[in-house]
Amino acid sequence: xxxxxVQSSIKDTTLVAKRRAQIIQSAIYLFKQKGFHRTxxxxxxxxxxxxxxTLYEYVRTKEDVLFLVYEAINDYVYEHLQAIIEKSEPSxxxxxAMIDHYFRLMDEMQEEVLILYQEIKSLPTEKxxxxxxxxxxxxxxxxQAIMPLVAHTFTEKEIEVIVNNIFVQGQMWGFxxxxxxxxxxxxxxxxxxxxxxxxxxxxxxSHIAHRKNEEQL
Amino acid sequence: xxxxxVQSSIKDTTLVAKRRAQIIQSAIYLFKQKGFHRTxxxxxxxxxxxxxxTLYEYVRTKEDVLFLVYEAINDYVYEHLQAIIEKSEPSxxxxxAMIDHYFRLMDEMQEEVLILYQEIKSLPTEKxxxxxxxxxxxxxxxxQAIMPLVAHTFTEKEIEVIVNNIFVQGQMWGFxxxxxxxxxxxxxxxxxxxxxxxxxxxxxxSHIAHRKNEEQL
Amino acid sequence: xxxxxVQSSIKDTTLVAKRRAQIIQSAIYLFKQKGFHRTxxxxxxxxxxxxxxTLYEYVRTKEDVLFLVYEAINDYVYEHLQAIIEKSEPSxxxxxAMIDHYFRLMDEMQEEVLILYQEIKSLPTEKxxxxxxxxxxxxxxxxQAIMPLVAHTFTEKEIEVIVNNIFVQGQMWGFxxxxxxxxxxxxxxxxxxxxxxxxxxxxxxSHIAHRKNEEQL
Amino acid sequence: xxxxxVQSSIKDTTLVAKRRAQIIQSAIYLFKQKGFHRTxxxxxxxxxxxxxxTLYEYVRTKEDVLFLVYEAINDYVYEHLQAIIEKSEPSxxxxxAMIDHYFRLMDEMQEEVLILYQEIKSLPTEKxxxxxxxxxxxxxxxxQAIMPLVAHTFTEKEIEVIVNNIFVQGQMWGFxxxxxxxxxxxxxxxxxxxxxxxxxxxxxxSHIAHRKNEEQL
DNA sequence: CATGAATGAGGGTTCATTCAT
DNA sequence: TATGAATGAACCCTCATTCAT
Numbered sequence: 016x017x018x019x020x021v022q023s024s025i026k027d028t029t030l031v032a033k034r035r036a037q038i039i040q041s042a043i044y045l046f047k048q049k050g051f052h053r054t055x056x057x058x059x060x061x062x063x064x065x066x067x068x069t070l071y072e073y074v075r076t077k078e079d080v081l082f083l084v085y086e087a088i089n090d091y092v093y094e095h096l097q098a099i100i101e102k103s104e105p106s107x108x109x110x111x112a113m114i115d116h117y118f119r120l121m122d123e124m125q126e127e128v129l130i131l132y133q134e135i136k137s138l139p140t141e142k143x144x145x146x147x148x149x150x151x152x153x154x155x156x157x158x159q160a161i162m163p164l165v166a167h168t169f170t171e172k173e174i175e176v177i178v179n180n181i182f183v184q185g186q187m188w189g190f191x192x193x194x195x196x197x198x199x200x201x202x203x204x205x206x207x208x209x210x211x212x213x214x215x216x217x218x219x220x221s222h223i224a225h226r227k228n229e230e231q232l
Numbered sequence: 233x234x235x236x237x238v239q240s241s242i243k244d245t246t247l248v249a250k251r252r253a254q255i256i257q258s259a260i261y262l263f264k265q266k267g268f269h270r271t272x273x274x275x276x277x278x279x280x281x282x283x284x285x286t287l288y289e290y291v292r293t294k295e296d297v298l299f300l301v302y303e304a305i306n307d308y309v310y311e312h313l314q315a316i317i318e319k320s321e322p323s324x325x326x327x328x329a330m331i332d333h334y335f336r337l338m339d340e341m342q343e344e345v346l347i348l349y350q351e352i353k354s355l356p357t358e359k360x361x362x363x364x365x366x367x368x369x370x371x372x373x374x375x376q377a378i379m380p381l382v383a384h385t386f387t388e389k390e391i392e393v394i395v396n397n398i399f400v401q402g403q404m405w406g407f408x409x410x411x412x413x414x415x416x417x418x419x420x421x422x423x424x425x426x427x428x429x430x431x432x433x434x435x436x437x438s439h440i441a442h443r444k445n446e447e448q449l
Numbered sequence: 450x451x452x453x454x455v456q457s458s459i460k461d462t463t464l465v466a467k468r469r470a471q472i473i474q475s476a477i478y479l480f481k482q483k484g485f486h487r488t489x490x491x492x493x494x495x496x497x498x499x500x501x502x503t504l505y506e507y508v509r510t511k512e513d514v515l516f517l518v519y520e521a522i523n524d525y526v527y528e529h530l531q532a533i534i535e536k537s538e539p540s541x542x543x544x545x546a547m548i549d550h551y552f553r554l555m556d557e558m559q560e561e562v563l564i565l566y567q568e569i570k571s572l573p574t575e576k577x578x579x580x581x582x583x584x585x586x587x588x589x590x591x592x593q594a595i596m597p598l599v600a601h602t603f604t605e606k607e608i609e610v611i612v613n614n615i616f617v618q619g620q621m622w623g624f625x626x627x628x629x630x631x632x633x634x635x636x637x638x639x640x641x642x643x644x645x646x647x648x649x650x651x652x653x654x655s656h657i658a659h660r661k662n663e664e665q666l
Numbered sequence: 667x668x669x670x671x672v673q674s675s676i677k678d679t680t681l682v683a684k685r686r687a688q689i690i691q692s693a694i695y696l697f698k699q700k701g702f703h704r705t706x707x708x709x710x711x712x713x714x715x716x717x718x719x720t721l722y723e724y725v726r727t728k729e730d731v732l733f734l735v736y737e738a739i740n741d742y743v744y745e746h747l748q749a750i751i752e753k754s755e756p757s758x759x760x761x762x763a764m765i766d767h768y769f770r771l772m773d774e775m776q777e778e779v780l781i782l783y784q785e786i787k788s789l790p791t792e793k794x795x796x797x798x799x800x801x802x803x804x805x806x807x808x809x810q811a812i813m814p815l816v817a818h819t820f821t822e823k824e825i826e827v828i829v830n831n832i833f834v835q836g837q838m839w840g841f842x843x844x845x846x847x848x849x850x851x852x853x854x855x856x857x858x859x860x861x862x863x864x865x866x867x868x869x870x871x872s873h874i875a876h877r878k879n880e881e882q883l
Numbered sequence: 884c885a886t887g888a889a890t891g892a893g894g895g896t897t898c899a900t901t902c903a904t
Numbered sequence: 905t906a907t908g909a910a911t912g913a914a915c916c917c918t919c920a921t922t923c924a925t
C-alpha cells in the first residue's frame with residue numbers, strides 16, 4: 016500500500032512500492048535495535064541494499080522513513096484485525112477468539128509496537144495526525160466487534176473505555192515485557208487478560224473453558 | 233534523593249543536590265517541549281542558569297541527565313503513592329480513593345510520564361534496569377493495597393495482571409490523551425475506569441456511588 | 450550558431466541545434482531566477498521538456514550549459530550591434546542612434562547581462578577565454594563605428610578607453626539597477642549618458658537636440 | 667568593526683572581532699581563488715587556523731561569512747575614500763588626486779571587487795540590502811566631493827550619472843582586467859580616464875599636466 | 884568551583900553524472 | 905535517440921564533551 020503522503024522523485028510506481036518495502040523493512044530492523052534517532056539514513060540505505068542517494072529518491076526526509084514505518088505497521092495490524100473481526104459473527108466465543116488473536120498479534124509485533132510508542136514525537140505534526148487517526152480506526156474495529164453484545168448493558172462511553180483498555184493491554188504485553196514476560200507465559204497472560212476483560216464486560220467466564228475444550232476436541 | 237548512580241566531580245554533597253535539582257527541573261521543562269534528543273546540554277545548562285562547563289561538573293553525560301530525570305519523576309510518583317496507600321487500611325472505599333488519587337496524579341504528571349515512556353531506550357542498559365526496578369516497586373504498592381481484599385478470590389497471578397492494568401490505565405490517560413481526553417473528562421474517565429477495575433476485581437460497583445454520596449455529605 | 454566547443458554524442462546536427470536551443474532557453478530562464486549554482490541540471494532538463502539523460506546527450510557537463518548560455522547571449526547582442534553599426538555611415542547622428550539602440554538592448558537584456566557578469570568564474574578557463582574574446586569583439590564594433598569620427602582628435606588608446614566606457618555604461622544600467630533605475634527612467638539615463646559620452650568625445654551636444662527634433666518631424 | 671548583523675554564540679567581543687578578522691581574511695583569500703560556491707566552510711576554518719566547529723561559533727551560516735566579507739571590503743574602501751575626500755577642499759586638483767587615489771585603491775582591491783560583483787546574488791535579501799546601501803554611501807562620497815565644483819554647470823541628475831560612471835570605471839579596471847590591463851598600464855588608464863572624466867565634467871584638461879609637472883618638481 | 888571557547892566526529896541531504904534498457 | 909533509476913562524493917551544520925583559565 017503505497018503512501019500518498021510521502022513524495023518520491025521516481026515515476027515507476029511499482030518500483031516505488033518495492034523500494035519502499037525494502038526501506039521499511041530495513042528501517043524497522045534498525046529502529047528495533049537502536050531506535051529512530053540512533054539509526055542513520057546511511058545505515059537504512061545500506062541495510063536495504065542500495066546507496067544513500069537511492070534512498071533519497073524514494074523519500075524526502077528521514078522523518079518520511081519513520082512515517083512509512085508507522086503506516087506499514089499500522090496497516091499490517093489493521094488488516095489482521097479486520098480479517099479476524101469482520102469475518103465472524105458477534106458472539107462471546109468469537110470475542111474471546113478475537114482477543115486471543117489480537118494478543119498473539121501483539122506478541123509477534125512487540126518491537127514494532129515499541130517503535131510506535133517511542134518515536135511518535137519525532138513525526139512532524141501533520142504526519143502524526145494521520146498516524147493517530149489510523150490508531151483510532153483500529154480501536155473502532157474492537158468497538159464494532161463488541162458493541163452488539165453489550166450495547167444493552169453498557170453506555171457507549173463505558174464501551175469506549177473498555178475497548179481502549181483491551182487495545183492497550185495487548186500492546187502492554189510487549190511494552191512492559193521486562194515485567195510481564197518474566198511473570199507470565201503468553202498463554203497465561205492471554206487467559207488472565209481474557210478473564211479480566213470478560214469481567215469488565217460482565218460476561219460469564221465459563222466461555223473460556225468452553226473454548227479450551229473445543230480446542231481439545 | 234540524590235542519586236548515587238551518577239558520578240560528580242564536586243565534593244560538596246549539598247551543592248550537588250542543589251545543582252542536580254536545577255538540572256532536573258530544567259531538563260524536564262525542556263524534554264516536555266522537545267523531547268530528549270532535540271534538547272541540547274547547552275540548553276539545559278542555560279535553563280538551569282549556569283554554564284555548560286558547570287553542568288558537566290555534576291553529570292558525566294547527557295544520558296546521566298536523562299537518568300536523573302527518570303529517577304526524580306519515579307521518586308515523586310512513588311512517594312505520593314506510598315503516602316496514599318500506606319496510611320490507609322485496606323478497604324474497598326480506600327481502594328477507590330487510591331485509584332482516584334492515582335489517576336489524578338497521572339493527570340498532573342502527563343508530560344512527565346510521556347518522557348518516561350518515550351526515552352527509556354536512550355538510557356544505557358545499566359541505568360535502564362534501575363529505572364525499571366523503580367517502576368516494579370510502584371506496581372507492588374498497588375498490589376499491597378489490593379491484595380488483602382481479594383487474596384481469597386484471585387490467584388496471585390490474576391492480581392498481578394489486574395494491578396498492572398490499573399497502573400497502565402492511569403498512565404494511558406496522559407499517554408493517549410489525543411484520544412481519551414477528547415472523549416472523556418478526567419472525572420468521567422476516573423469513574424468509568426473505577427467501575428471497570430471493580431468489575432475486574434469482582435467488587436460490587438455500588439461503592440462508587442457511596443463514595444460520591446459521602447463526598448456530598 | 451551551434452557551438453563546436455561543446456561535444457555531443459548525437460550525430461544529427463539539426464537535432465543538436467534544436468535541443469541545445471531548448472537547453473539554452475531553459476537555462477537562461479532558470480539562471481535568471483536562481484543563478485547558475487542554485488539551478489540543477491535536472492531542472493534545466495525538465496524545463497526543456499526532456500529527461501536528464503537526454504540533456505547529457507547534448508552536453509557533457511553543467512559548465513557546458515553555462516558556456517552555451519554565454520555564447521548564445523553574446524551572439525544575440527553581437528548580431529544586434531552589428532546590424533545597427535555596420536549598416537550605417539559614420540556620423541554623429543548615427544553614433545547617437547547607436548548608443549540609443551545599445552542602451553535599449555542592454556535594458557532588454559538586463560538579466561542576461563547579470564548572468565554574464567556573475568558566473569564567468571564558473572566557466573573552465575579554456576571556455577572563459579573564448580567568451581572573453583567574444584566580448585572583445587563587441588567592443589571592437591563600437592570602436593569601428595566611432596573611430597572614423599574622432600581618429601584625428603584622439604589617440605587610439607584614448608578611443609579604446611572611451612569605447613570601453615560606453616560598453617560598460619550600457620551594461621551598468623541593468624547591473625546597478627537597484628541604484629540607477631530608482632533615480633532615472635531609461636530615457637533619462639540614455640539622454641544623460643549620451644551627453645556624457647559626447648562630452649568625452651568632445652562632440653558638441655547640440656546633436657542630441659537635433660536628433661530629438663528630427664524624430665519630431 | 668564588528669558586525670551586529672551576524673550573530674555569534676561567543677560572548678567575548680574582542681575575541682569575536684579577532685576571530686572574525688581571521689575568518690574574513692581566509693574567506694577572501696579562498697573566494698579570490700575559487701569563488702564563494704566552490705569554497706567550503708571547512709576550508710575557510712582550516713585556512714583561518716581553527717576547526718569547523720569554532721567557525722560556527724562566530725558565524726551562523728556560510729552566507730554570514732560572505733556578508734562579513736562584503737562588509738569588510740566595503741568598510742575598507744569606504745574608509746579610504748572618506749579619508750581622501752573629506753580632508754581636502756573641493757578643487758579641480760583635489761578631484762584629480764581623488765580619482766588617482768580611488769583608481770589605485772581599486773587596483774589594489776581588484777580581486778575583492780570581483781567578489782563583490784560576482785557573489786551578491788548569494789546573499790540573503792536582507793543582507794543584500796545592507797550591502798547595497800553601503801555601496802550607495804560610497805557613491806555619495808564622490809558626489810560630495812564633486813558637487814561644489816560643478817553645481818552650477820550640471821543638474822543634479824547629470825552629476826549623479828557622472829559620479830556613478832567614475833565609480834564604475836574604477837571598478838572596471840579590475841573587473842575587465844583581462845582586456846584593460848592588456849592594453850594599458852595602471853598609470854595610463856588613470857590618466858586616460860581622468861581626462862575622460864574631466865571632459866565629462868567640462869573641465870579644462872590642462873590641470874592634468876599641471877599635476878604632472880608639480881610632481882616632477 | 885565555575886566558565887565558556889574549542890573541538891571534530893558525525894548526521895541529513897543534494898545533485899552532477901552514468902549507464903543499462 | 906531517449907529515458908530515468910542509481911550512485912556516492914561532498915557539503916553544511918550540530919552538539920556532546922573537554923580543558924585551560
